[in-house]
Amino acid sequence: MRTQRMAHQQIQIHEDEPLSDENETVLDESRDPLAESSGCAASDESDEEVEESVAEDMAKFEESFNEINGKYRLINRIGEGTFSTVYKAEDLRYNEFENTWDYDERRDSKWSSPRHRNRPQSRKPRFVAIKKIYVTSSPIRIFNELELLHDLRDCDSICPLITAFRHNDQVIAVLPFFQHRDFREYFREMTVSEMRNYFQSLFTALAAVHHHGILHRDIKPTNFLYSPKQGRGVLVDFGLAEREGTDWRQCDCTLESYERKSKIANSVYASAYVKAPNAVPSYPKQDERNSRRANRAGTRGFRAPEVLFKCSQQTTGIDVWSAGVILLTFLTKRFPFFHSADDIDALLELTAIFGRKRMRDAALLHGQIMETNIPSYSDVGHSFEKIILWSTDRSRKDNRGNRVEELSKDEKEAMSFMERCFELNPERRITAKEALMHPFVTKAGEESGEEDMVDLVGNVEDDY
Template sequence: MAKARAQLLAIHQDDIREDDAEQTLDESGDPLEESGRTVDSSDEEVEESVAEDIARFEDSFVGINKRYRLINRIGEGTFSTVYKAEDLEYNNFDNRWDIDEHESRKWASPSSRKRLLKRPHYVAIKKIYVTSSPMRIFNELELLYDLKHSDSVCPLITAFRHHDQVVAVLPYFQHRDFRDYYRDMKIPEMRLYFRSLFTALRSVHAKKILHRDIKPTNFLYNPQYSRGVLVDFGLAEREGTDWHPCACTQTPEDRRYRISHSHYAQIQHQPPSYPKNETRNSRRANRAGTRGFRAPEVLLKCTQQNTSIDMWSAGVILLTILSRRFPFFHSTDDIDALLEITTIFGRKKLKETSLLHGQVFETNIPSYSDGGHSLEKIILWCTGRSSKDEGTGLKKELEDDEKEAVQFLYRLMECDPTKRITADEALRHPFIARAFEDSEGDDDMDLVGV
């Protein structure tokens, strides 16, 4: 997308005093870079640099190799590194978290159960970087503990600290790199993928927790079993944390009154201009997450964000799969991100959304239309079906099941968070509900429970 000027102006003064440059939480890693590091590797495929990294970790964390045999590095992000390890003391503890083990034993013969006890059991060891604040680490471990019995959510087994180094021990889940399968997913497979994801989000949101970093690399999915687990709660927080009044929570009447009596309303009929000296306080809000997956209200610095931000991010994943483009959005900053959304939804929708949160959105890009483009058209463009059919001369259209997916996508990518579908509603939506019909009678389609 071409660079152009866009501007965000606050309609009213907030009760927030910090400078805009001071952000509350950090940005997660680039989704394209991260996805290349989530591939599950066999024990033999250990690169020399990874082996050296493991050796350094074992030297710095005294005693870790007595309880776990580190095998390989399976993930690396902005705030942590994850290793696959064998649990050397597995049989000495209660392992109710191990759903796969329970399922295996349930159907195994007595002789097979003895063999199961002797086989190696794997865990994922998450080494949290020492640059992370103590409060961030405590928050992540506390939320993981609270979610330990939640469906399709990766539970916390235990945690250790050695000096300033903290590690969290989590179940090890077999999964595939999102980039290996998303282009080949059919609609029935999409239903199963999102049934599992929204099952996890329903559990998380029921406890009033915002994950804040929903993206493919944080949902470990196994297409073979049509199930996945939600991981990485490093940016998660409880709903209501550090909230300040935002216009989006006011009644429509109060919001209209405030807008009509704002500085913005007074200069509507004047030539566009920029103040030489800005005297209003800057607005500070939580912007944690990953570029391309942030909801409009996050980009617009809403100070009362809720669980609906995760639903927008899930919608971006669905748009990615339907369009066969990853990452779909790839902006360099928040202004570019808003412009990318404007390309699809149009200037009118973005202006309305901005006013909803007490902000003004203006852009001087002439190519942006007021109405934007339909998601159907976007998907047809991205999948090379924008031209007419050579045989019939008719305009190409989406298949019926694709149209149903797009209607569901509109509910997820609703710019107004108050109108956005919830995780519980999503599981009852016809698009997801049909996943139960597709998997009826298949015993391998069970959701992951912990």
Template sequence: MAKADIEVQQPMHMHPEDFEEEDPEEVLDESADPLEESGHTVDSSDDEIDESVAEDMARFEESFVGIGKRYRLINRIGEGTFSTVYKAEDLEYNNYDNRWDVDERERRKWSSPSGRKRGSRRPHYVAIKKIYVTSSPIRIFNELELLRDLKNGDSVCPLITAFRHQDQVVAILPYYHHHDFRDYYRDMTISEMRLYMKSLFTALRAVHQNKILHRDVKPTNFLYNPQHSRGVLVDFGLAEREGTDWHKCVCTESLEERRYQVAHSVYMQNQQAGHQTTSYPKNDTRNSRRANRAGTRGFRAPEVLLKCTQQNTSIDMWSAGVILLTLLTRRFPFFHSADDIDALLEITTIFGRKKMRETAFLHGQVFETNVPSYSEHGHTLEKIILWCTGRTSSDKGAPKKELSDEEKEAVAFLYRLLECDSAKRITADEALHHPFITKSYEENEADQDMVDLVAA
């Protein structure tokens, strides 16, 4: 691991007990709009940079004294709600142990001894994440600690080191060559989707095995290289350990206990009193429900929107399902809600009012809507995909179009991800053993056999 100090900066020494507790109000960290954020994420190297970006980098080097002695800033490659990320050359790469460098390990594995010696003089790049000073110290500490714990996780971005100068904190991370999601998501074949999702679930399995929720799984946080069929999960700014600030939720109770609580709820008492519509008590003495709703609009799971107080790693699997739905429908972002209510209604459009009522009751909530366009049973994912890809026709005499066999396999897998009941949702480890994903191994073996045949 690289040494964490330079002339002015000191190594990060932060302890959670040194910080005050956060305001005990409901937690909601809203990442940027996914489409807007994607526009701020580039994979640029030495291309000509905008004047505004050059000025931004100059201000950063001026404010963070000494950073220019260790790193040569090249370009700004990411800009989000909580941080800015720069690509930089590590000027002292050869002075440290760099076991984190996956690309260098791969290069050395296949190069000759003389090539390895020549390669040591080649430039090596890192990503410098400048965390905004508006972030609370405890959150910064949490992100760095989780990255440290995940340093050996497959397809997870490790922390190389971190620096602090006055109130400014930067994290030094590996730089990964990747493509902008918008450049390839419309053209991916089902086989390519298998490889993409396999890489994503490999990362999520490593994270979830450590009982960590990423909380912000989305395309801009999964840096994918289609040429290598390899991606890496980044940005743990909203991540947390499972069980953090948990409060008992009825979704963990037995079916009998949930039925009992529903039967004795204020809602049911109003129904039994003859109220035809949902009403609320004038003087409600119950405490308001607090729950972590951090994440990005359009990627939050139903239990997050319904303020479940015992959220677990399954929320990341729902977000992964939204990515697969995006790939299959060729629509990004697929969900584009303004707030949590809109988000619930968007999900209702697909799954129907009946499913959303059941899901809400699961978490001790009541879901009601009188919007006539929302049907009781919703629509199948097959129909949604056909609509979005322009394979439906208003001509009743036209032949009925259907999904291909490969698409049907993908949809069957998608239903396991977009399961409204989090207890029934597939896990990352189960996903990697699902036939839809395991078929990628068979396809890779077939491709390798063909390469061997041509070589012979």
């Protein structure tokens, strides 16, 4: 249960004020993908060793919030951000409630005998995650997050809300404690067939979120608690989520392509370009124009191009893009793949891969002109095949200049799926629903050909 809200939440407020523009870069940043300790990953041994300061903090919390006493026993602090702190706690009165949220229990009881099911299970400690939302968060924001979670309560891939309550300005959300592994521990060992499971689970969650017309906005490994053992994950942290269509203002990307073309052809830029096609651009020194307004909340390195271009009609496609970044991480075995210190770097990193031409086109979709003369980027960029091979140190070539190693058939399938997530035009990008029908995902759970063999197969095929 991720907790890091604040910075970016501030943004959303701030973005309406033109003055705060300079803060934007930092403010809408969700927690850094690497900096996050994976909150709920707390393993058993770390439960034991509670830091002194954490113990103090928890004692204070319990003292100030009577309602949790007798209901939950705080065990450890497992995650914290700028807008909330998450604690692992024992659910002391588990048996007094229905617990429809408890996926494991439902699954277990399905297979156990009725007799066994009826037996009280008081022995087993039940854990929950308690999210203490800082009192500096506005009620509207808290409402937003809780309401969206409530809307999504019936989807197994989304971390359900057990309950939430308030004492004065302190709001507490109780969520299931989901045992999972830290992404960084396993992403390099993921086989393609494991990836299939991962993405089936993730896209099931996304499809549900999107079906409700909600954008998660912060899809990244730390917000998808995945248990490789169970082959199942849950989506958490809806602190940045919003309903699709919130604060939309017309963006050129929604125009018919001929309309857009005519608009582009008649743009100020087009006429300036006609005048001096090769002119080095210049920008106003003191620019008093308004900033383009768009929600940019999200995590660096996971933002879709339309977010970077400040599209004012962002769709659920931004989540699909972010999911694509996760897959890229698996395939290249690099985390994070994009460094993206800020949006400009993020855009340039995309340009390094997709090439200048496609990025320019992507910018135009949103009425933006992208101009760059940076020499490191080619017009056409690199193919993902090349990038994956290169990233995984398989890019050697023989004397004749042919690659020694190839992507496996499975990898290629994963790659083609990823490419669908990486459509620069959000309209053409695969939707979560469609993703669930893509061969890469539909083959999840199948005992696919042994990974080792696939390499050979791939090579053989290439000889034909």
